[in-house]
Structures are given as structure tokens and as C-alpha cells.
Amino acid sequence: MVTIKDISLRCGVSSATVSKALNGSKEISEETAEYIRKVAREMGYLPNATARALKTKRSNNLGVLFIDKTQSGLAHEYFSKILNSFKVEAERSGFDITFISCNLGQTRMTYLEHCRYRNCDGVVIASVDFYDPSVIELVQSDIPTVTIDHVFDNRTAIMSDNVSSVRELVQHVYEYGHRKIAFIHGEDTSVTQKRLASFFKTCEELGLDIPEEYIKPAIYHDPESSRIATKELLSLKERPTCILYPDDYSFLGGMSEIEKNGLQIPNDISVVGYDGINLAQVLRPRLTTWKQDAEAIGREAASQLIKSIEMPKTYIPQQITIPGQLLIGNSVKKL
Amino acid sequence: MVTIKDISLRCGVSSATVSKALNGSKEISEETAEYIRKVAREMGYLPNATARALKTKRSNNLGVLFIDKTQSGLAHEYFSKILNSFKVEAERSGFDITFISCNLGQTRMTYLEHCRYRNCDGVVIASVDFYDPSVIELVQSDIPTVTIDHVFDNRTAIMSDNVSSVRELVQHVYEYGHRKIAFIHGEDTSVTQKRLASFFKTCEELGLDIPEEYIKPAIYHDPESSRIATKELLSLKERPTCILYPDDYSFLGGMSEIEKNGLQIPNDISVVGYDGINLAQVLRPRLTTWKQDAEAIGREAASQLIKSIEMPKTYIPQQITIPGQLLIGNSVKKL
DNA sequence: TTGTATGCGTTATCAT
DNA sequence: ATGATAACGCATACAA
DSSP, X not given: OOOHHHHHHHHTSOHHHHHHHHTTOTTSOHHHHHHHHHHHHHHXXXXXXXXXXXXXSOOXXXXXXXXXXXXXXXXXXXXXXXHHHHHHHHHHTTOEEEEOOSEETTEEOOHHXXXXXXXXXXXXXXXXXXXXXXXXXXXTSSSOEEEESOOOTTSEEEEEOHHHHHHHHHHHHHHTTOOOEEEEEOSSSHHHHHHHHHHHHHHHHTTOOOOGGGEEEOOTTOHHHHHHHHHHHHTSSSOOSEEEOSOHHHHHHHHHHHHHTTOOTTTTOEEEXXXXXXXXXXXXXXXXXXXXXXXXXXXXXXXXXXXXXXXXXXXXXXXXXXXXXXXXXXXXXXX | OOOHHHHHHHHTSOHHHHHHHHTTXXXXXXXXXXXXXXXHHHHXXXXXXXXXXXXXXXXXXXXXXXXXXXXXXXXXXXXXXXXXXXXXHHHHTTOEXXXXXXXXXXXXXXXXXXXXHTTOSEEEEESSOTTOHHHHHHHTSSSOEEEESOOOTTSEEEEEOHHHHHHHHHHHHHHTTXXXXXXXXXXXXXXXXXXXHHHHHHHHXXXXXXXXXXXXXXXXXXHHHHHHHHHHHHXXXXXXXXXXXXXXXXXXXXXXXXXXTTOOTTTTOEEEOSBOOHHHHHSSSOOBEEEOOHHHHHHHHHHHHHHHHHOTTTOOOOEEEEOOEEEOOSSSOOO
């Protein structure tokens, strides 16, 4: 392993000079700096991130706290896209990514402890139980954090547009003539609460009276629970003409149930998804859904997090909403 | 931040003693060791991974080289499961995980350089172009590596059972009376080559003569390409009675095409998938497929990698095949 | 413009 | 059984 010292000996200068030259310090004359860089290149020098981190207290390492309960966390296209664009943007600024968890070796540690142990410069938090005390402890610490789809006071949050999205979806099916609209929602989170509230509000504004049995609980990214909810909806005396699903992936469970009942989409029943995953756009009929801009969410999260790390004094936490768009497929029939 | 020195002052012993006590050295008397541990706990001491890594040359950090081309890498349930179980097993042994890529900041580096820069103790490699010179450079370096689904000489590889799986699948549909079996395969990799060879060999053994137009290329995890391949197969004069797909996810593209043609699975045409992803088991009819033990693959990869790190002298690289199992659904009709 | 010296927190060697 | 000390590779305050 070639170190700064090796270079300094070869160049006949001090290690301090080499360090400065390599870091582009203005102190060093362009001539020697150029020479040092050349030698460093020739010798195949690579900075030692560990030593640098120990000295500077900056690891250039970002923690990623994604919970993989039901191991759907990363398999979830929405989150895997966010992670990927987060990673790309982070790397563009020279940051690496480390997963944060709570059991390392035999010693159980909190998320915060794990971050400190690894000297993470910042953490992005998504897809977790935001009421978990260990998550709250992390967010309230001095480590910069960015959360996705959940707001903490005086912390940056990147939000998908859960209110306007559901409003637009409901308005869309309303315009297509639907009045009996069912809503299958995910587990109780602030995202779900927002979507539900937006659903009720929009329906109210449109003068729709949605019976209670049109609202069914399910679990995000779990086709089976949406299949069951679908089954219940289909067995109602007053069957809805359109069903809104928690997400595209869950819809596939519903789709299966609908087809099993010999019904056709959209002729016999209309459906709407959420997320805009690739798969749903490949199936026929194409699913009408809300396309979230996961790529922008991840990129923005990284960008904000890095800003807050690099300008700790002047950075102002903010809530940023990333707009998505209505994707009109063929799964909603005009009545 | 509380350091070893802080503890040593508080305990009235030297920092060397604290370090030894905390690391369970036999040199220290049980009595003082216990006291030191107690104080450390009270003070909320956390070891500094950075300082430790600098001193010991061990980062307790494993690199993960997964290429996310077409951003399906992590969205791919097979790989995301592997990654997750790898992570869980690694953490059980006190290792963290860092993604390896080739462009960090403005400086482009090779995978090997990235690993060195981060002092990775080892790397797991999957879902990449194994003929990429930068990948080969990494594998041939002194950094321990484990590859998944590709063998390098004198290196550990964890393999799914591509040969026996395809044999069993073909035998299965053969037993159900199918003779006209089409095979849609993924892009050209050693995995694909193995599956194709196994397909041809099994067919030969069974006395089946598969016409060339029954073999269609597609792309793994890309429903659209499998949809096109399906379309071509369905338009043949001599239409196959059964289609084998590259993977379950790709099958969904084919499914869509089949249904668009007004055909029913399995009455009009039989289909077989590969991977055994959750989704395919939720749809009706349930897909007959090969369930890969992704969880075991990831776990074994981590376990082997860590062994090779901890016992560099005695560890012997090996190829380990993780068996999967035939999952019989309702997508293959008995003829 | 360049060099010297120090310390980041830890572990390891060698004394005691 | 415990302690003093050096060293890991780097960055920086300060001196020259």
C-alpha cells in the first residue's frame, strides 16, 4: 500500500507538502504540485479513507436506514429506485453508503449507536416505523438526517405528494363517470392517513357518499391482503365500480381475484393503482396509476443530506414535495 | 464522544489496560476487567470503528458489488433477497456492508481501487458482467471475494443449481405429456449457457426434437422482451404447448400477451417460470416454477466470505451449489 | 512556498 | 497483571 510518506520520499519533499498538493491546496506551487500528482499517479496512490476519516472526523459515508420487514423493503421497486438514485447522487459527491441496522455482532446497538460507531456523516431514513424510539433518537441526535415520506420537526423530509395524487386519481375516475369508488389502503402510517384523508375530502367535494364497507385495510406491497380485500368488495350487494389499490404491486393480488371471479378489467370493474412500477405498465390492460418520481426523491434526499453535512451552519431544514404524475392506462372504464 | 482514554482516566488505569479489558484479553484480571466494562457501559462508550480499522487493517466492512443496470438489480426479488440474507449474516458476525461502484466523486476508480480506498475486508460479487476487466481485476486481487452464479478459478462461488433445475422442470412438463416445449432464455451469461445446455441435454435424453424457433432470446427480469418472444411463439404454425420463461417476473409479460390473444393458462397453453418469487405464487393460476433458495445463497456467501477473511491461511476456496426446489402450481396442463 | 510536529482513537509491543 | 509508548495514514497549526 502506497502512502503519502512513500510519495514524499520519492519526491524529496515533506509529507505535509504531498498532502497539501494532493488536496489541491493553494499553498503549494503549481509546479511542485503537478510533479507530486504525477508521481502519486505513477505509484498508484490511493488515499486511505480510514486514516482520513480519523483525522478529519468526516467519513464520507452515509448511513441508509431502510427496514426490510417482510423482506419487501428492497424488493419494493419504489424503495429500490429511491435507494439507487440516492446512491448515485451520493457517489457523485464522493460519499459511500452503509446500511444501518440494530444488531451488529453479538452487541445489540441502537441505530444512533451504529451510526456513531461507523462515523456516518448523515443518514437517510425510509420505510421504517417512524414511531420507533430508536428511530426518533437518531433523528433527534446531532447527526444530519433526511427522512422520506415522514416529517420530523426541524428536520429535512422528502415527501411524495400523497394528498394531491389521491385527489387527482379520484377526480379522474369521477370524470369517467364512477360514483361507487372503493379504496383499499395500506397499514396505518402518516402516508396512509394523508391518502385516506385526501380520498374522503375529495369525495366529499365531489358530493360522493362513500359507504364504510368500501374502505378496506390491506398491507402495502402485499398482494395477498389486497386480494382478500378485493374478494370482500366483490361480494358486496352494492359492488363498487372502481377500486383504488394501495400500490401497483398489491393490485396484482386483486387482479388475480377479479379474474378468478370471471370479471374483466375494465369492462366489469375498473381499477387504479399507485406507484407506477414498470410491471404494471407492461400488463394489459395498462394500469391507470400514479407515477411517483422515485428517482427524484432519492436524488433530492442525497442532495439535501449532503448540503446539510457540508454547510451545517447555514443549512435550513425543509420539507420538499416531489410531484408525481397521473398515468392514464386502460384500467378505468368510461361509464 | 467518549474514548478509551476517558475510561482509563475514570478508572485510574492505563488506556492499554482498558483496551485489553474491552477486547476480552486474558491478560487482564477478571475483577478489573469487569469494573472497566461497567464504567464503559455507564459512560456510553462506543468503539471507534475508524480508529480501530486504521490500527488493525481490518475494517469489518464488506463490499457489495451488485450492478444495477436497467435499475432492476435491487428490484429483482432474487437479488434483493440474496443481499438481505447476506447482510443479516454479515451483521451477525459484526460486519457492515458498503456498496462498491466505480465512480466516486470526480475521480473514476476501478472496483478494486474503491475496495482498497474503503479497506473492505472482502467483497461479494453478483449480477455483474463477470467478463468486465475491472471485475476480473478485483477477483484476482488479494482481497477475498465470493461470487454468486459465476465461477472464477481458485475463488469461492455460490451457485444456484441451473443444470438440475432445468432438467427437473423439463422432466416435469414431459411427464405431464408435453412434447412441444419452447424455451425463452435470458441474455448470454454462464447461467444462461448452463440452463440452455441442460434444456437441450434433457430434451435429447427424452427423445424430444426441439425446433430452433422454439428457442427465443429475451432479457432477464424484463417482461417486455418475454412478451415479444411469447408473441412470436404464439404466431408459429406449430405452436408449442408449453413455454419455459427466463424468470417469473418476465413471465408476466408473456402472461399479458397470452391473455391478450384470448388464450387461457393452462388450458390453451402451459407455462413455467423460474425463481419462485412471491408474486407468482399469489397470481391464479399459480405458476409452476423453480424456487431458488436465495436466502441460503446470501447467507452462505456471507459465511464463506467471512471464513476466508478470518482464516486466510487455511481457507480453501470452494464452489457451493445451493439446491432449489420444484414448485408445482397450476400453470402446466396434463395433456 | 515548504517543512516540523502533533494528534485523531485504537491496538500492539515491550517493559515493569 | 498492568503500563508506557509507538504506530497506523493523514491533515493541519505553526514555524521557517
